[in-house]
Amino acid sequence: METGKENKIIKSESAANEKASTRRGFLKLSLLAGGVALAGAEVTRMLAGPKTSNGEKIKLLSKDGKLVEVDSANVHAVVVDSTAGTNIRQGVPGKKFVRVIDLARCSNERACIEGCQKQHNLLPPIEWIKVKKMQDVEMESPYWFPQMCYHCDNPPCTKVCPVDATFKRSDGLVQTDNSRCIGCKFCMAACPYSARSFNFGRPEQTAYFEKHKDDPGICPTSKPENYGTVSKCDGCPDDMAKGILPACVRKCPNGVIFYGDENEDTVSNGDEIFQLSALLTERAGYRQFDTLGTKPRTYYLPPVKRNFPFQEAKEKHNTQE
Amino acid sequence: MQEKYSKMESDLLQPIRKISLAGKIWIGFLIIACLCGLYAYYLQESRSKYETIALRDYTMWGVYISTFVFYVALSLVGALMSAILKLINFEWYRPLARIAQIISVSAIIMAGLCIDSAMGRPDRLYYLLLHGRLQSPIVWDVIVVVTYIAASCLLLFIPMLPEMAICRDRLTEKPAWMRWMYNKLSFGWKGAPEQWKIVKRSVHILAVMVVPLGVSIHTVTAWLFATTLRPEWDSTNFGPYFVSGAFLLGCAAMIVAVYMIRKFYHYEKYLTVKHFDRMGKMLVLLGLCYTYFNVNEYLVPSYKMSGLHANHLLDLFVGESAAMYWMVAVFGFIIPGTLPMFKAMRKPLPLTIIATTVVIAAWFKRYLIVIPGLSHTFLPIQDVPESWTHYTPSLIEMTIVGATFAALLLIVTLFSRLFPIISIWEVAEGEGVNLSRINKHIKSKMV
Numbered sequence: 049m050e051t052g053k054e055n056k057i058i059k060s061e062s063a064a065n066e067k068a069s070t071r072r073g074f075l076k077l078s079l080l081a082g083g084v085a086l087a088g089a090e091v092t093r094m095l096a097g098p099k100t101s102n103g104e105k106i107k108l109l110s111k112d113g114k115l116v117e118v119d120s121a122n123v124h125a126v127v128v129d130s131t132a133g134t135n136i137r138q139g140v141p142g143k144k145f146v147r148v149i150d151l152a153r154c155s156n157e158r159a160c161i162e163g164c165q166k167q168h169n170l171l172p173p174i175e176w177i178k179v180k181k182m183q184d185v186e187m188e189s190p191y192w193f194p195q196m197c198y199h200c201d202n203p204p205c206t207k208v209c210p211v212d213a214t215f216k217r218s219d220g221l222v223q224t225d226n227s228r229c230i231g232c233k234f235c236m237a238a239c240p241y242s243a244r245s246f247n248f249g250r251p252e253q254t255a256y257f258e259k260h261k262d263d264p265g266i267c268p269t270s271k272p273e274n275y276g277t278v279s280k281c282d283g284c285p286d287d288m289a290k291g292i293l294p295a296c297v298r299k300c301p302n303g304v305i306f307y308g309d310e311n312e313d314t315v316s317n318g319d320e321i322f323q324l325s326a327l328l329t330e331r332a333g334y335r336q337f338d339t340l341g342t343k344p345r346t347y348y349l350p351p352v353k354r355n356f357p358f359q360e361a362k363e364k365h366n367t368q369e
Numbered sequence: 370m371q372e373k374y375s376k377m378e379s380d381l382l383q384p385i386r387k388i389s390l391a392g393k394i395w396i397g398f399l400i401i402a403c404l405c406g407l408y409a410y411y412l413q414e415s416r417s418k419y420e421t422i423a424l425r426d427y428t429m430w431g432v433y434i435s436t437f438v439f440y441v442a443l444s445l446v447g448a449l450m451s452a453i454l455k456l457i458n459f460e461w462y463r464p465l466a467r468i469a470q471i472i473s474v475s476a477i478i479m480a481g482l483c484i485d486s487a488m489g490r491p492d493r494l495y496y497l498l499l500h501g502r503l504q505s506p507i508v509w510d511v512i513v514v515v516t517y518i519a520a521s522c523l524l525l526f527i528p529m530l531p532e533m534a535i536c537r538d539r540l541t542e543k544p545a546w547m548r549w550m551y552n553k554l555s556f557g558w559k560g561a562p563e564q565w566k567i568v569k570r571s572v573h574i575l576a577v578m579v580v581p582l583g584v585s586i587h588t589v590t591a592w593l594f595a596t597t598l599r600p601e602w603d604s605t606n607f608g609p610y611f612v613s614g615a616f617l618l619g620c621a622a623m624i625v626a627v628y629m630i631r632k633f634y635h636y637e638k639y640l641t642v643k644h645f646d647r648m649g650k651m652l653v654l655l656g657l658c659y660t661y662f663n664v665n666e667y668l669v670p671s672y673k674m675s676g677l678h679a680n681h682l683l684d685l686f687v688g689e690s691a692a693m694y695w696m697v698a699v700f701g702f703i704i705p706g707t708l709p710m711f712k713a714m715r716k717p718l719p720l721t722i723i724a725t726t727v728v729i730a731a732w733f734k735r736y737l738i739v740i741p742g743l744s745h746t747f748l749p750i751q752d753v754p755e756s757w758t759h760y761t762p763s764l765i766e767m768t769i770v771g772a773t774f775a776a777l778l779l780i781v782t783l784f785s786r787l788f789p790i791i792s793i794w795e796v797a798e799g800e801g802v803n804l805s806r807i808n809k810h811i812k813s814k815m816v
């Protein structure tokens with residue numbers, strides 16, 4: 049039992065002021081981390097030979113979608129190479145990150161936005177994740193639509209970059225190397241989802257970057273503070289490499305955003321774990337503007353049978369220049 | 370014949386011999402404008418761009434990029450007015466070729482300056498060499514532009530070789546550095562028959578080369594837009610649409626330039642009413658071509674009015690950009706495509722007025738292609754400050770853009786004060802002067 053590691057993970061979680069500091073909460077996080085060591089063969093092995101028992105049973109989802117119950121004493125933290133997250137060009141080995149956003153649950157709390165801004169030292173009006181009011185047809189009710197870089201599998205942004213400053217990693221994330229970017233902004237023109245943001249050197253923002261650059265919990269991999277370069281949602285690769293869910297997922301009080309690994313076919317919002325394929329089939333998951341051929345790695349679940357009736361935003365946001 | 374040649378030579382060397390007070394004021398004015406631009410650039414680069422320029426995340430390409438497209442379009446004037454006319458044996462190209470070529474070369478330089486001003490990190494420009502990847506249309510653009518500028522410079526300088534010898538021998542009153550420069554640039558021109566042959570052959574080869582190169586640079590520039598998924602640029606028509614617009618702009622700019630040079634250097638004898646008449650006809654043809662491409666570009670999508678195109682098209686036709694859009698349509702291609710059909714409109718002054726509006730409209734046309742396109746995104750723009758949704762170029766941006774115009778005029782002006790802006794030997798040859806006679810002239814002076 050790697051207690052040191054475990055504590056570290058829990059600590060960084062609680063540093064981010066998490067409710068998930070209980071052992072159960074931690075389990076949900078670590079599930080995503082270590083190739084779901086708890087699933088499949090691993091789980092079976094543990095079930096075969098429980099050594100001690102503290103009587104507490106935990107329900108887990110195996111890779112093939114079966115719900116299994118294991119004794120919590122047999123569940124252990126998975127050791128992950130935490131250096132994998134620090135090189136922007138190197139994907140987390142064995143991973144294929146994927147995101148699911150359940151539109152039926154969003155009530156425009158904007159907690160994801162604030163969480164993301166805190167994690168990356170961003171000040172409004174820069175939002176790597178936005179929550180937009182969408183209404184496709186007049187007769188339909190509008191709905192709230194959280195949106196960020198979709199980490200497309202056929203990303204138009206990486207194709208046009210003249211210097212390979214934005215690229216697709218082996219773990220599915222599309223990243224931007226801010227020490228390489230020449231600021232031509234071609235990728236911004238190419239992204240049909242307007243997911244990219246440019247560092248124009250807004251003085252408040254620059255000062256804020258400087259002041260908080262060494263804050264604990266700040267993503268070290270992406271460097272939006274690099275003046276004159278492009279940034280966007282990086283999928284919190286440092287956290288993900290350690291098995292911690294991205295800030296937007298952790299902060300959402302409604303559990304709207306799910307993050308996971310396509311290879312393991314699981315996604316989680318920190319409270320619940322779903323089998324990705326089953327979730328998408330059952331809930332008719334779709335990708336935004338799929339006809340464009342960008343193949344986003346982000347799925348939406350349609351806003352049907354909503355948890356909240358639609359309510360207009362109470363105030364205007366980002367009105368200040 | 371000898372006399373005729375001598376007169377021609379002294380006429381065409383006149384602007385180099387003496388610069389009038391008005392000429393000096395003009396140059397001084399241009400230099401001051403360029404310095405203002407330099408200062409503005411210094412401010413832009415040394416302060417926060419959030420404060421110095423009006424670009425934001427949605428409209429992240431602004432006047433720099435639209436002016437860049439304008440300059441690339443303008444740079445096609447060399448391919449049109451010197452190469453194409455020469456290749457199809459339109460003899461009236463002779464006095465125009467060099468004017469077109471120097472405009473071309475300076476326009477391409479200005480296009481480069483615009484790109485530099487638009488870049489977030491101009492200090493990393495060399496990364497294009499270090500890390501350039503061939504998949505990116507920007508790299509294609511760099512490759513064709515560099516080739517085009519090289520070919521254009523050669524096409525400018527090779528026909529100047531004989532004249533450098535003339536300048537060296539004739540302009541003896543000029544300061545030593547100028548004579549040294551002429552001497553160097555003449556590359557030991559002796560006027561031997563083989564030398565003439567080489568000059569003519571290389572000019573011919575280069576003329577054949579710059580036409581496809583010119584078409585490529587503007588097509589690739591169109592692809593910078595057409596390769597994105599944005600509906601307003603998502604058009605298979607974009608390459609030819611840009612090229613035809615460029616030829617129209619080139620023709621109009623040429624009319625304006627010829628008018629100015631004719632007026633200030635008193636070149637009525639060389640840049641004749643006939644030239645205007647022909648350029649006027651050319652303007653009609655190119656204006657109609659451009660109208661055709663515009664109809665394709667806007668009418669067909671607006672017939673369908675698909676959800677993706679609608680907000681952009683309606684903005685242009687009846688929305689916020691409508692005034693600019695219709696002005697550009699009227700002055701940018703409808704008027705030049707029709708008015709110069711009448712002979713009276715092909716006289717120098719009226720034609721120049723028409724051409725001036727075409728040039729101005731051409732700049733706004735590029736603005737309309739680049740900017741409103743960016744502010745009509747697939748997903749709605751929400752929760753952003755006012756300045757993020759409406760782009761109006763800042764004072765610094767406009768000063769820099771203005772300075773590039775001044776710099777272009779300055780290059781053309783200084784060039785015409787240092788070198789004959791009309792090719793002496795090409796005009797003489799057109800007038801039936803035997804080239805060996807020009808040789809004799811040079812040789813006799815060399816002894």
Ligand code: SF4
Nearest residue numbers: 197198199200205239
């Ligand atoms: S959403 Fe935009 S920025 Fe993100 S990968 Fe797709 S095209 Fe690129």
Ligand code: SF4
Nearest residue numbers: 209229230232233235
């Ligand atoms: S702005 Fe930077 S990341 Fe985007 S295309 Fe240009 S160099 Fe690449």
